[in-house]
Amino acid sequence: MNTLELVFYLFAFIVVLSAMGVVFSRKLMYSAFSLLFTFFGVAGLYAVLNADFLAVVQIMIYVGGILVLIIFGVMLTSKVTGVDIVSGGTGKTLYIGSTVVSAAMLFFLTYLYNTVNWHLPEVTKYSETSLDAIGNLLLTKYVLTFLVAAILLLIAFIGAALIARKGN
Amino acid sequence: MGIGLTHFLILSGILFSLGIFGIATRKNAILVLMSLELILNSANINFVAFSRFGGVNIEGQIAALFVIVLAAAEVAVALAIVLNIYQNYHHVNVDEINQMKG
Numbered sequence: 001m002n003t004l005e006l007v008f009y010l011f012a013f014i015v016v017l018s019a020m021g022v023v024f025s026r027k028l029m030y031s032a033f034s035l036l037f038t039f040f041g042v043a044g045l046y047a048v049l050n051a052d053f054l055a056v057v058q059i060m061i062y063v064g065g066i067l068v069l070i071i072f073g074v075m076l077t078s079k080v081t082g083v084d085i086v087s088g089g090t091g092k093t094l095y096i097g098s099t100v101v102s103a104a105m106l107f108f109l110t111y112l113y114n115t116v117n118w119h120l121p122e123v124t125k126y127s128e129t130s131l132d133a134i135g136n137l138l139l140t141k142y143v144l145t146f147l148v149a150a151i152l153l154l155i156a157f158i159g160a161a162l163i164a165r166k167g168n
Numbered sequence: 169m170g171i172g173l174t175h176f177l178i179l180s181g182i183l184f185s186l187g188i189f190g191i192a193t194r195k196n197a198i199l200v201l202m203s204l205e206l207i208l209n210s211a212n213i214n215f216v217a218f219s220r221f222g223g224v225n226i227e228g229q230i231a232a233l234f235v236i237v238l239a240a241a242e243v244a245v246a247l248a249i250v251l252n253i254y255q256n257y258h259h260v261n262v263d264e265i266n267q268m269k270g
Contacts, residue, residue, distance in 0.1 A: 005171050012179050016182055016183070019182075022206065023186050023193075028198060028199060039209070045176070049216050049219075049220040051216050054216060058236070065240060066239065069243055070201065070205075070243065073201070074198055077251065095193050098188075098193050099189065099193075102185045109181035110178055110181055113178055118173060130226055133225075145234065149237045149238075163245070164251050164252065166255070
């Protein structure tokens with residue numbers, strides 16, 4: 001087992017374990033902190049996949065932005081401070097049903113991924129760093145998408161600020 | 169054999185199923201949002217894995233980048249809506265919110 005495999009299995013272990021922590025933990029704050037480890041693990045997987053820029057973006061946006069926003073959301077939607085916020089389940093039948101459905105989906109996906117004969121060309125040249133290529137493509141081929149994404153972000157944040165304002 | 173495409177795909181499958189499970193079973197709207205983030209991350213892992221192994225080259229990473237941008241916009245708007253719901257109902261349980269005008 002070489003180093004790359006070892007690193008992959010380490011990050012995969014972190015991701016799966018902390019994702020289970022997010023879903024199964026009773027306390028909302030524990031879920032939020034488990035999500036932190038999931039995002040870090042996914043960033044590590046991007047690094048394993050030679051996507052260094054995406055790994056940095058994952059840490060900056062997900063951990064630095066989205067997670068902080070979610071933790072703010074957890075704190076702002078609790079009545080009393082100092083009491084653990086518990087997320088209740090939705091009853092026994094629905095619980096069993098969704099367990100069955102998601103397990104079936106997992107088996108189906110695993111079966112699909114194992115049996116489909118993916119087209120895998122020989123990767124002859126793969127750039128050491130992806131930053132140059134991403135920058136070039138974003139400002140040439142995908143410049144329109146880039147601008148639309150920028151406008152979408154602006155509109156979304158203005159809209160979010162308008163909606164969250166008190167007493168509108 | 170080393171680490172191939174299938175390893176990453178199965179990992180993202182596990183993440184996706186966990187996200188679906190969280191969305192279906194939990195009441196709290198914030199936890200539903202967190203599960204949604206898990207699903208988006210699993211999709212992103214697929215994009216980047218195919219960009220590495222499937223010959224899509226760098227364009228898969230660009231798709232993943234736009235997914236991250238959309239996730240940021242989505243979570244901002246969704247949390248604003250959740251805060252508004254909390255002001256009206258004093259809880260954020262998604263199965264008890266049944267009025268359009270609070």
